[in-house]
Amino acid sequence: MAKSDSIAFIGLGAMGFGMATNLLKRGYDVTGFDAWGPTLERFRAAGGKTAATPAEAVRGKSIIISCVANSQQTQSVFFTGNSRACPELSSNATVLVASTVSSAYVQEFSRQLIAEGREDVFLVDCPISGGVQRAAEGTLSIMAAGSDAAIGKAQNILSEMSAEKSLYIVKGEIGAGSNMKMVHQVLAAIHVLAACEAMGFADHLGLDLSQTREAVLKSDAQSFMFDHRTPRIFTNFQPVASALTIMLKDIGIITSEARRCNFLAPMSSIAEQAYVTAFRQGYGRDDDSGLIRIYTGDVSTKDGNNSSELGSIEERLALVIALLKGVHVCAAGEALAFAAHLGLDLNQVLDLCLNAAGASRMLEQVGPEIVKKLTGSDVSKNSTQLDIIAKELQHAVEKASFVKAPLWLGAQASNLLQQSKGGDITKVWGQTV
Amino acid sequence: MAKSDSIAFIGLGAMGFGMATNLLKRGYDVTGFDAWGPTLERFRAAGGKTAATPAEAVRGKSIIISCVANSQQTQSVFFTGNSRACPELSSNATVLVASTVSSAYVQEFSRQLIAEGREDVFLVDCPISGGVQRAAEGTLSIMAAGSDAAIGKAQNILSEMSAEKSLYIVKGEIGAGSNMKMVHQVLAAIHVLAACEAMGFADHLGLDLSQTREAVLKSDAQSFMFDHRTPRIFTNFQPVASALTIMLKDIGIITSEARRCNFLAPMSSIAEQAYVTAFRQGYGRDDDSGLIRIYTGDVSTKDGNNSSELGSIEERLALVIALLKGVHVCAAGEALAFAAHLGLDLNQVLDLCLNAAGASRMLEQVGPEIVKKLTGSDVSKNSTQLDIIAKELQHAVEKASFVKAPLWLGAQASNLLQQSKGGDITKVWGQTV
Structure with a gap:
């Protein structure tokens, strides 16, 4: 045949x-x-x-x-x-x-x-x-x-x-196909790093990582990448499903293309530094779930703080979920704003990302709204949902500072969400002052 | 007596x-x-x-x-x-x-x-x-x-x-005294980290670090902290002049006070993540010059790239200088904007910082202009000097991506300078969209 x-x-x-x-x-x-x-x-x-x-x-x-x-x-x-x-x-x-x-x-x-x-x-x-x-x-x-x-x-x-x-x-x-893939990789690269950042945070909060994984997957903080990558955190990053150097290359394409076409990519540019840092620590050939080590040290420290100041297990899980939700919203904003900047069909981008490795529950929830804002078909200014996400993320960032857990993406996302407080998040990527 | x-x-x-x-x-x-x-x-x-x-x-x-x-x-x-x-x-x-x-x-x-x-x-x-x-x-x-x-x-x-x-x-x-100190520490904490980031970048560029130190100190990239901290990079971070945990505490005060009074501090919030990351790698009790290890790996890698693509030694030194200048400008912007937000006397702040550990040649050069903008006594929009600094920093960030050198502060400063392109840099810290 x-x-x-x-x-x-x-x-x-x-x-x-x-x-x-x-x-x-x-x-x-x-x-x-x-x-x-x-x-x-x-x-x-x-x-x-x-x-x-x-x-x-x-x-x-x-x-x-x-x-x-x-x-x-x-x-x-x-x-x-x-x-x-x-x-x-x-x-x-x-x-x-x-x-x-x-x-x-x-x-x-x-x-x-x-x-x-x-x-x-x-x-x-x-x-x-x-x-x-x-x-x-x-x-x-x-x-x-x-x-x-x-x-x-x-x-x-x-x-x-x-x-x-x-x-x-x-x-x-x-070039349009490659642009579409690149926009998808904005989500993919940030989501992989976010998964590791969230699990590192959970570790420093004294949470059980299996329980954290389950809680995240049931929540609005779920992402395809979180589901796909985090299992290998439990097996010393084995087997190597996707070497860190692959995503490192992709994030480099994103930031260099952003520079080339004058698009501001604050989430991707910070994510790139994390991938490069991990590469410099010698983790390049490992599965990219190994990124967690830039958050926890070379091995998981297991020195999580169980003190009452951090609240119950549920409250601590809520911090991890708040981190991921805030980061995923900003990843969605950056990917879709970049797509708009490149002249891609935003509905096609959204459909693609929701059916590929860039998927997340937050993208599902806020993606359509962001597309409407970017195409000018929704000019309303306020989003109660985003305000709540911003507030909860800021609280998580504050607690992370207290327990000394690095939150590279979380801190940046919190800055961006605060910047657009009560306003249109998509403007963060469009503006010059 | x-x-x-x-x-x-x-x-x-x-x-x-x-x-x-x-x-x-x-x-x-x-x-x-x-x-x-x-x-x-x-x-x-x-x-x-x-x-x-x-x-x-x-x-x-x-x-x-x-x-x-x-x-x-x-x-x-x-x-x-x-x-x-x-x-x-x-x-x-x-x-x-x-x-x-x-x-x-x-x-x-x-x-x-x-x-x-x-x-x-x-x-x-x-x-x-x-x-x-x-x-x-x-x-x-x-x-x-x-x-x-x-x-x-x-x-x-x-x-x-x-x-x-x-x-x-x-x-x-x-509280005003503590606010003044805190604003000074915005500069101090960022400059210490920037010194380590710059020396790490130099290492990845294949530059000799002593030569780099000399070149920086003679240039507009000079800072009190660069001069004070970098010698201990050559002596395995000995003796401990200032333990990393001290600046870690100070940067925590900065970001928590910024949250408390709704001030956006994008440089400080990224700097905090670097200090926390280094703390998590076990470098807390070491001299804070040991921060360089989050850029180079556990020991200086000495795998700098000498290929012609990176240009002559002078061109590579210029990249390091461009990095520091851009970061120092944004540190100056963030410190002075924070001072203005807190209602401090900006001329006093500037005078203090220029005569203490927060000093840098860029602060000297752009500080008075930033103060004028923040006090509304200069409403001109364009700064040719800042445009050049922004452009040169972006070039350095691009080269860093190429040689896989992490530039946490450099990437963030480049974002901020691009955001204010052709405009008033102080607006970056004042705005919500």
Whole structure:
């Protein structure tokens, strides 16, 4: 049942390997390439073909999917050295860039194709989200942008890799897909760090971390990332589901693109410092749940304060929940305001984020309201809900100061919520004074 | 040559011991008390008398100077237990609270005196600054507030402890002195952290740290704290000139008072997280120059990148200088805006800070302009100098992201300077949206 498209798949890492073997299972002829030899053996064992160079991999293929780690590797695969792919691409080949790169880079990729005389190639800017399991099942979230012709050519293969409702054709040119992914990663990166910050806070409050996890997941403080990452806090950050360096790269894209297009990203810029700090402490290759160690010290200190001044277990759990709610609201504000700044369709962004790793109950609750404010269809000034969240967060920040628990995101979110007190939170990201 | 005043000196720590022995040398009859016995022996060896309890120390004395570590200890000395000082104070005694405490606490102290029927006591709110050497020489900076009568009674002894031009009689009631000190500590706490952040950045840029220190001190990035703290980065943070926990306490006062009076303190709130993080890494008792370890890892990594992408040594030094200049400008903005919010005399604040540990060349350069903006005597909108500083800081933050150097303060300062781009930086601290 071989399908008509012949596919080159470049970059057989955790995600790429799953995606490529999914395509094999669905009957496609897939030739894989990866710089790391053992992966190629594994791919052959799974029924795939392999190539020794990018040039060899793409030769004669109608579809090329690139899922290497970053823009440097993408650049190297297509445009650098004797075994580069670009000159060997078939006439009218379709190239899918699925790696998370900046929109600036994928636009540069497009310009380079033209500079090399490859106007015939159809380029699709289509970063992915959803994790290893969904990659292997072909149920990823995909954010695809490109010309109508390119999208038309890629549509079938994109559908094979994504769930029915999680293939997003992003309006706009090459770069719009990467912008959509980047906006999603604002939420993802902040939520992962927030999960670790919250668990570190719980530890310093003398709370049981399992009980805290349960309480958070039942509350409005829930997020996909909290649910997904915190289990590995209990297993010494094993197994490594997502190395810290991956999110470190993504948050770097966010802050550099924010600088490039004059968008203020106060939550992301503080989050970046936390990821970099953890990297400098030597935690880069560990699962990103290991971020908790910048809050607790090298190991969980277990010196939580049980004194009556901190209140009952319920009251202390409420502090952790208040922290997460406040941070998640500000993450939602920053992501959606950034999306608006980039000219993305906000309803599409919201729908995507709510159905991917950027999801949180707060995004669900305040997201639609924020979208209305950003699009000017809601000009009311006050939000009682946000006022309460701001007040409760400030209380949590005060208690954290008392127990000496670092709250990098919490402190910043509290500043932002206080700044917009009684007003429109979205203005925080829009203003210059 | 004994002077007429008999003095009780409570709290013979590093600062208190120097202050008390200075008074001995100047011919005063000083009775010391400290909870730590060996210190009392040392004080006797220096010619002082000692007492076994606070009550015994204050009995019959006309002047009581309290220089314990914090408000909890102050409370304990005067108002808690059988050997508390309050009931034993002589009629019309003058009590000088020299510890760094919140204005809220020193006001509470005043109320407690009255509640205990001691309206006769003259209270002076007079925190100090200047370090151990100036304490011993009697050349401290002192910020004294109280009733005219109380200040009149304390004036002589305050003069004995301070340099001629560094005794500041602060307008306002009890609490104004502590507010003045707190505003000064905004600068002090941020500058210490900034010095460590800058040296960590230099390390990641592959710069020689001695050369960096020299370059900074010659530049507009100079600060008193950079000069004072960075030498101990070269000696494994020895000797301990000022334990991290001291500044940790002060920054906690700043952020809690900011919350109490609805002042937004985005620089201080991020700085607090850095101090708390370092405390949680186990660096609390170390000299606060040890903060550099949250930037470099446990030991200086020496993995600086010398690649051509980072430019020449001069260009890399310029990045470090740009970082410090931007952070110092925002520290100046936050300190002065906070002072204005508290109703302090801004020219007095500026004069004090420029002559104490809060000094920096940027404060000297932009301080007068900021004061004019805050007092409404300068309504011009643009500052070319600040625009250049903002731009250069943003460039430094970008390079830091590239070399993976954490810039907690730098990122926050860059956000604030971008927020006020082309406008009035002081509005950053005044606004709600």
